[in-house]
Amino acid sequence: xxxxxILILLLLLTAMIIAGSLIYSASNSKxxxxxxxxxxxVSIAPQAEFVEKxxxxxxxxxxxxxxxxxxxxxxxxxxxxxxxxxxxxYVQVGSGIEFENVxxxxxxxxNKKMAILNSSRGIEFIxxxxxxxxxxxxxxxxxxxxxxxxxxxxxxxxLVQIDPANKEYYEANKNKYLxxxxxxxxxxxxxxxxxxxxxxxxxxxxxxxxxRDYGLTQISIEKKGKEPTPQGIANVIDQAKxxxxxxxxxxxxxxxxxxxxxASEIGGQVIIIDDLDKNYINNLKEVSRSxxxxxxx
Numbered sequence: 702x703x704x705x706x707i708l709i710l711l712l713l714l715t716a717m718i719i720a721g722s723l724i725y726s727a728s729n730s731k732x733x734x735x736x737x738x739x740x741x742x743v744s745i746a747p748q749a750e751f752v753e754k755x756x757x758x759x760x761x762x763x764x765x766x767x768x769x770x771x772x773x774x775x776x777x778x779x780x781x782x783x784x785x786x787x788x789x790x791y792v793q794v795g796s797g798i799e800f801e802n803v804x805x806x807x808x809x810x811x812n813k814k815m816a817i818l819n820s821s822r823g824i825e826f827i828x829x830x831x832x833x834x835x836x837x838x839x840x841x842x843x844x845x846x847x848x849x850x851x852x853x854x855x856x857x858x859x860l861v862q863i864d865p866a867n868k869e870y871y872e873a874n875k876n877k878y879l880x881x882x883x884x885x886x887x888x889x890x891x892x893x894x895x896x897x898x899x900x901x902x903x904x905x906x907x908x909x910x911x912x913r914d915y916g917l918t919q920i921s922i923e924k925k926g927k928e929p930t931p932q933g934i935a936n937v938i939d940q941a942k943x944x945x946x947x948x949x950x951x952x953x954x955x956x957x958x959x960x961x962x963x964a965s966e967i968g969g970q971v972i973i974i975d976d977l978d979k980n981y982i983n984n985l986k987e988v989s990r991s992x993x994x995x996x997x998x
Contacts, residue, residue, distance in 0.1 A: 739863055740788035742808075744801055745772055746979035747843045748792055748820070751853050754878040755871055756860055763788070766800055768977065771954040773799040773926055777808075785811045789863055792856055795819030796826065796840040818859045820852040827913055830906045830921050844976050845910035846886040846985065850879055885982045889915060889989040896996045900944050902937070904951040904960050907976040911985075917992065922949075922959060929959055941967045948995035950974050 738761040741752050749762045756762075763784040766772045785791070785808055793801055795818075809817060826838040842848045857875040861868045897916035901908070906921035922929050922937050929937070940946075947969035949960045960971045972991055978984035 739790065739860065740784065742785055742788045742791045742815075744792070744794050744798065745843070746977050747849075747981045748794065748852070749979050750981045751820075751849065751856055751878075752792060752860075755853065755857050755874045757870065757874055759864065759867060759870070760860070764979075765804075766977070768979065769953060772977070775800055777804065782808070782811060785815070788812060788815050790859055791815055791817045792859070793817060793819050793821075794840070794843065795821035796824070796842045797838065798840045816859060816863065818855060820855045821848075822855060823851045824848050827909055830909060830919060839906070839909040841907045841976060842910055843981075844908055844985070845914050846882045846889070846982075847914055848910055849981065850882050853878060853882070881982055885985060886914070889985065892989045892993050893917070893996075896993065899996045900946065901992055901995060902941055902946045902949050902963075904949065904957070905955050907952060908950075908988075911988070915989075917996075920944075920946075922963065923955070934959060934963060938963055938966045941969075946995075947998045948972050948991075950991070950995070952976055 739756065739759055741756065741760050741762045742765060743749050743752060743762060744765050746764050746766070746768055749764050752760055752762050763781060765777050765781055766775045791808065793805065795801070805817075809815070821842050824842050826842070829837045829839040843852065853875060857871055860871050864871075893915045898918065900918045900920055901912070902920045902922070904922045906919055906923065908917075908919050911917070912919050920937065920940060922934070924933065941949075941963065947967060949964045949967075949969060949971045951957045951960045951971055951973055953973055953975055954977065957971055957973075963969075964971050972995070974988050974991055975984065
């Protein structure tokens with residue numbers, strides 16, 4: 702009887718060891734699949750859509766400036782920097798956003814083997830409405846679908862250089878997404894037709910390239926990244942009344958206190974729009990609808 706009990710215990714122990722081995726093997730297999738993906742780092746969330754639309758299942762993307770954070774002031778977390786050390790590609794915005802100006806040197810030193818792409822290469826910069834100086838350019842290049850097409854092409858080329866065996870896969874994905882961007886551009890053009898030369902009031906001047914493409918003008922409350930002065934607020938209120946503007950647009954990364962005060966003075970309201978939303982095409986569709994409603998209020 703004692704011998705039988707010992708045999709049963711040995712059989713149970715063997716079964717447990719085999720089960721544990723299978724679980725460990727499955728876990729390692731899953732880890733290997735993840736490690737097979739191309740690690741790509743991007744600065745802002747809209748770029749994540751660009752990379753994922755082209756790379757599909759072959760890429761794993763890390764966004765350095767998370768939703769709700771301000772790319773002018775954000776500092777990366779240790780976990781994000783750890784992902785950089787394992788990445789094969791960093792896709793910069795490349796237009797001079799402050800996060801990249803401050804951190805790219807440190808980031809590139811973490812991984813000397815990581816390729817770095819300036820995705821703004823080939824984009825024609827426009828002067829920022831924040832500054833009076835001629836040498837200050839608008840860094841928010843991504844809000845234009847036409848600029849996005851240039852960025853997507855550059856990302857495609859970089860992925861092919863890293864993984865030439867899957868060129869056809871990346872090319873098919875790229876062409877499909879470029880078609881979506883072209884359709885988005887056409888739809889926004891139609892939506893805003895007839896509103897040329899009209900003005901929108903924004904807290905942070907993130908929409909310069911969008912306004913350029915669709916014939917609008919943005920009036921910004923914030924100047925040079927600083928809170929407006931009482932005189933500055935008074936000037937904006939006067940201009941908004943003169944232009945019959947009733948909507949103040951605010952990005953979620955910024956305080957809306959001054960925007961609420963201005964909206965109250967002009968008998969209007971504050972609307973939230975986000976230039977850093979990851980769902981790029983759907984977001985621009987909603988932004989164009991919000992602008993159209995504001996221009997026709």
